[in-house]
Amino acid sequence: MLDKTYQPGAVEQRLYALWEGSGAFAADPAGGKPPFTIMMPPPNVTGSLHMGHALTFTLQDVLVRWRRMQGRDALWQPGTDHAGIATEIVVAGQLAEEGRVKRDLGREAFVARVWQWKEQSGGTITRQLRRLGASADWRRERFTMDPGLAAAVRRVFVTLYNEGLVYRDKRLVNWDPEMHTVISDLEVENRETNGSLWHIRYPIEGETGRHIVVATTRPETMLGDTGVAVHPDDARYADLVGKQVRLPLVGRLIPIVADEYADPETGSGAVKITPAHDFNDFEVGRRHGLAMLNIFDADARLNDAVPAAYRGLDRFAAREQVVADLAAEGLLDKVEDHTLMVPHHDRSGVVIEPWLTDQWFCNAAELAKPAIAAVEDDRTRFVPRQWESTFFEWLRNIQPWCISRQLWWGHRIPAWHAPDGAMFVAETEADALAQAAAKYGRPVELRQDEDVLDTWFSSALWPFSTLGWPEQTPELARYYPGDVLVTGFDIIFFWVARMMMMGLHFMGEVPFRTVYIHALVRDERGQKMSKSRGNIIDPLELIDRYGCDALRFTLAAMAAPGRDVKLAESRVEGYRNFATKLWNAARFAQMNGCRSIAGFSPAKARLTVNRWIAAAAFDCTVAVTAALDSYRFDEAAGRLYQFVWSTFCDWYIEFSKPILQGGDAEARRETQATTGWVLDRILRLLHPIMPFITEELWSHVAAPDSGLLIKATWPSASPDLVDRAAATEMEWVVEAISAIRAVRSEMNVPPAARVPLLVKDADPAVFERLDRHREHFLGLARLDRIAPAPDMLPAGSLQAVVAGATLVLPLGDIIDLPREKARLAKEIGRLDGELAKFATKLANPQFLAKAKPEVIEDQRGREAGARRDRDRLKTAYDRLAAI
């Protein structure tokens, strides 16, 4: 016998081990089933589960479990990402606590230390994924720095290099002066900052007393100015173009150039140009052949290119000094408050310095072309569709992708440098040495490039590197391309687009057919959850408190397309209650000997209730399957919730009680079997979303030898289960019982009181129905008998109108007659209002001429129904008035 409540903690761990041990999670390349592949977005290896993970992995697990039940050979490929920068930041933090920095250790020791940390903490996230119920094929778990994946990275790099799609270039890059690494454009987060706009006078050379005013948010960069730009059409400065200014504090002469970049409307219309430290100025400088004067070192301290007084100052100290010195010389025209966007490194939070260095780049624009075409051609489809425009917009304006990082943790760039500066790009050091030896005619010592690759470079290969590429493995042939990629929109650029580019280039085919983009989980204020904001809700705490299934159901129910998920704990609690409800429904079934019987179908059951619940289960099956097919997790969850609670528990189980406890043995057996059948179906349909409780209940109520639910088949929606007549009849029964209950409640009839029901003005069919469902009416409406009403109604009768009859509750003196009259009058008034609207509509020739026939028919039907009810109510009212 089941306990009164479901105890998730006692069940989850045991069942998970049972599933994993049974091989249920394992892909089966040798089996004959059609494959279904989802590549798990690899979480950071040293990370821990957050709500975003919980959402994305729940949805993926729902899909995987569902498809597996549908008979697909499901591969959910799990793994973790080495997460270069993120991991280095964590380990650097640990070192800081020991009072050390990574350079104290040296490269080798530092990398060893990170590996050690990875071994120690790397299991955390996958353990937590197991707690979420994730049915991934763990035997195939991969890590982005596994030897096989590293080989894939080198193959890709070398191939792209040989194709000219990976190259070295000296450009302005986004430099993090604390971490000492470059980052890509995507890793820059512009933050609105309150700053100042300093207006500085630059004296015109050769024209004493005349100067040109430039405005800047970064006065310290003036030390690196190599020009001043004005707009070519700006009459104010036309005579100055070609002249020079004497750069204050420095004394250098720099030219005034005409360039459309200068906006006459902004500030003074003249703009200082610092080509080595500003992306716009870089372009202007390039157009006019201005010098690129780098004034910062790797720490963003002023270098020897500036006057001695400033050397060694960091950029913020330099700003104060420069401003003070300019003010002292009377060259500061004015200072205004100014809000501006300051670029920060999204991980370290350090202010980015545009810096001129040699880096490795990938020609993303070239690789993007096939990716754009693939989405245009629908070879890959985004759900919801709107994200395709986001994808296109970015790929069509894509800049060169800076792929080198000055870090130690990551895939080291497979390029080797000879003492004379020559470079050899090869998959292995041996190959590079061989190339060098061939070139020089003798062995040469080579030094490997110090840099590592952007983490996303290896992530981009995930859909095929995990399957063994560049080896042509059976898995690669079978599971590539994947069916669906599930992820949040925040990494469309970082990851989705790059997998598309790499997959198309190296596999010749898209990496996945569908990209399902879900919302981000936000806090109650709509803010993105993040460690730095400190607004994290820990999914594991919710699992502890409410059970894994409750959390999963909540996330699925809230995964409506196109809207962010604002997580409310009350929802989780509500779905925990839902789990309890289901649990108790099964408990009821168990107590009443209801079990699923192999081969039994309620389609041709003798009792109408049983045929009705079969039809309702059919409808639910169709709806849930369709919802999952279109990634409407919210709708699937909603339909299941409604069917289980409102239909099965609230009505069917109540209907079943008198039968299960009654004397008709055949009816009892049929109802036991039907209840078992419905429960069986509910458990199957609910299993992808609530795997634990359903598996646990399955073990109690399923037919003997059913095996594990995780391996059971998804219900087929066989049309023979549909008996519309039964459905119509039961809907009437529900309506009639509800009407009686409502009247009783409104008129304060004590809930426990059993009263007679007299039926007036009834169609013949009504009596048949009442007879067939006599027990249901007696029990659920608390009646003591049912009889035809006499012509003269007893005084003190309550009356309720349903289709085909007026239901009369004769209660004698105890009822409040004026109140009953008022109740009826109110109801009549409401129906009169509706009838007036129908009348207007149905009298409108335009409506009759233009509306669809089925709509007109529907309106006529509803009008007739309302009129019928209204007339019966009026009659009922008149009867009372006559008393």
Add this chain to the structure above:
RNA sequence: GGGCGCGUAGCUCAGCGGGAGAGCACUACGUUGACAUCGUAGGGGUCACUGGUUCAAUCCCAGUCGCGCCCACCA
């Protein structure tokens, strides 16, 4: 500056051309042998605003107001 999205019951959100919905919260009543993590009944909304299209608009279109997010080189 460009783009996307959102304003529906007190709260969190579905619905999106023809009857305004769910969960939670609220009110009243209820220990009938599955379940008080429950049951029964009920209250509560000019579906942001203004115009337009349509026989018909919460739903489509335009604009306004408010809010959020993404992208962007304006000193």
